[in-house]
Amino acid sequence: MKGDHGMVGFTLTCRSNLDGKSLLFHEDRMRLDSIIKKFLPREERFRELLLLDTQNLTRSGELFLAIARSTKLEDRRIKLVELKALEHEGDQITRQVFEALNRSFITPLDREDIRSIAVDLDDILDFLEGIARYLVIFHIDEAPEPLTRFAEILLEMIGQIDSVTRLIWDLGNERQVRDALVRISELENQGDDLFLTVIADLFRSDSGRNAMETMKWKEIYQNLEDACDSCKDFTHIIGNVVIKNA
Secondary structure (H helix, E strand, O other): OHHHHHHHHHHHHHHHHHHHHHHHHHHHHHHHHHHHHHHOOOHHHHHHHHHHHHHHHHHHHHHHHHHHHOOOHHHHHHHHHHHHHHHHHHHHHHHHHHHHHHHOOOOOOOHHHHHHHHHHHHHHHHHHHHHHHHHHHOOOOOOOHHHHHHHHHHHHHHHHHHHHHHHOOOHHHHHHHHHHHHHHHHHHHHHHHHHHHHHHHHOOOOOOOOHHHHHHHHHHHHHHHHHHHHHHHHHHHHHHHHHHOO
């Protein structure tokens, strides 16, 4: 009987040890799973942030068009405050994208491509806010046709950028993405033609503008053209994304 008791005790001890090892293994497995999940690509998070960014940029483009069409300086001042708030919001979203990149070991798209997309969206919004600020600090209360046309071109380009940013996560959308990139390029060409025309008109001897007014408008139109170029830069980034993931 003593031998049996010893065998039972030995069995219970072994079982206890096995249960303990099993528990430790289970805990280690859970910790490993947690670590793996931390480094897996959070595609939804990046999609969500970039969608917020393009939505914010679209609102900014719409507000900028309203500023361009306005012929009241005070109205432009009020709308500039609203645009500055959207620009600040865009900065916060860009910061969140960078933080998400720093926390992710693996990303759904190339890390530098995601960073470049976020930076370019931020640059476009900075241009809009900067041009609106020029209109206010230069005390401009007119809305010439080239100014409003530039604002319309930019808003359409931003709309295409928003569409592309929604589509790039699915390789099945490649054709739609390429069509949108072509449209952005066409709009950028329209911006180039408009810029050359308006600059030529500004420096005509019979333009009726003094030198100071001419320089003010040249600065505004140069920044509008640069904003269009920044939208075109977006197509280069997305083109790289399409090639890498084809």
